[in-house]
Amino acid sequence: MSNIVIILASGTGTRFLSKTPKQFIKLAGKRVIEHTLDCFEQHTLIDEILVVTSESHKLLVEEIVLQNAYKKVRRILIGGETRQASTAAGIAAIVGDIHKVLVHDAVRPLLDHATIDRCLKALDTAECIDTVIHPADTIVEASFKNTISRIPDRSMLRLGQTPQGFRSGLLRQAHDLAKKDSTLKVTDDCGIVMYYDLAPVALVEGNVSNIKITHPSDIYLADRLFQLRTTATNLVDLNHLKNKVIVVLGASRGIGLSCSKIARQYGAVVIDASRQSGVDICDRASINRLFSETVQKYGHIDFIVNTAGVLRTGTLMTQTDDLINEQLDINLKGSILVAQEGFKYLKESGGSIALFTSSSYTRGRAFSAVYSATKAAVVNLTQGLAQEFHPYKVRINAINPERTATPMRTENFGNEPLETLLDAEIVARSTLATLLRSISGEVVDVRR
Incomplete structure (x- = not known):
């Protein structure tokens, strides 16, 4: 059994409003994806890293891996047009069904080792886990008339992050089913597991600093978080x-x-x-x-x-x-x-x-x-x-x-x-x- 990470880095950065995909933008002295790779490369329990990227950026990712001499990056894979297709490419490259697999967004560069520890430990007893944090704001449900239709109990709500974690066999099964289902509409891999009722999804405490780089302003926030982050x-x-x-x-x-x-x-x-x-x-x-x-x-x-x-x-x-x-x-x-x-x-x-x-x-x-x-x-x-x-x-x-x-x-x-x-x-x-x-x-x- 190995602890394997699939890093999803094939996004085009449409919402980021930049010709350069956000995973390749510079942040605190490195590209965003380099911070993400560093976190897993330096974690003692991670055995292997797979990077899924677009065909047009494969050479750039190869250059980054060589430049940083990453020892745990074993494969650089071509993803698809959707997150689902990219994760499917990652799990298809993993042999065996008992590995612990973490799926992480390349554009979450502020992930910390403590969160990785919690995810791996949770996979000792669960087949599927999701990293989440408590919402700081009230969340409302909107109606088609653009009015509030419901205000859910905030104590029962969570905001999803990554990594999401799976036993490799379960993630493979989920994507095998998803490939045959043209009506499936989910936004992440835990959603596929839930849609087909394959296993309970256990929740793991995340970190509020583990933000996702989505909009240009997020770069400035992430840069400040890097400055303020306690260094060991x-x-x-x-x-x-x-x-x-x-x-x-x-x-x-x-x-x-x-x-x-x-x-x-x-x-x-x-x-x-x-x-x-x-x-x-x-x-x-x-x-x-x-x-x-x-x-x-x-x-x-x-x-x-x-x-x-x-x-x-x-x-x-x-x-x-x-x-x-x-x-x-x-x-x-x-x-x-x-x-x-x-x-x-x-x-x-x-x-x-x-x-x-x-x-x-x-x-x-x-x-x-x-x-x-x-x-x-x-x-x-x-x-x-x-x-x-x-x-x-x-x-x-x-x-x-x-x-x-x-x-x-x-x-x-x-x-x-x-x-x-x-x-x-x-x-x-x-x-x-x-x-x-x-x-x-x-x-x-x-x-x-």
């Missing part, structure tokens, strides 16, 4: 840093200093860089010299951490040209130069960059408007570069710590109660863990 950096084993070559900019104090100390504790080769060591983050030649000398000495660079930043508080009217330019140059231009100059070396190692943003990127704050603007720009820079770097297997993320006990904060806000501030070492550990993760284009929130 605490589960990453920092022992994997051993012998990795890490360049830390802004290493003389604060979070940068903590990154350097902790990385060394785990056996990394750390190159400290700051103004004190003669590295000017605003000067391209200075940065390139740092990186090239590192490669000459150690052969390569695995990771780059840029913690260098400056905050000059005060109303906009008190910000001189020098203060404005200093923040723009160090916070934004410095990040751009680090990413630009670092890329040529990281693409050789398939490495990762960690830039730094601030919680003020979501909403500018009085007395730090210029600083907030630079940190919002760093997020957009990260997301854009994640897409550019993805074909070269270079990852880039923005670390977003809450208020942290650093010298820069003390200089601007004075002595605050330490219990209200995040320890710099916690941020450093999360930063180093992010370097080791496969994510890219994400804002990694670090909280107490």
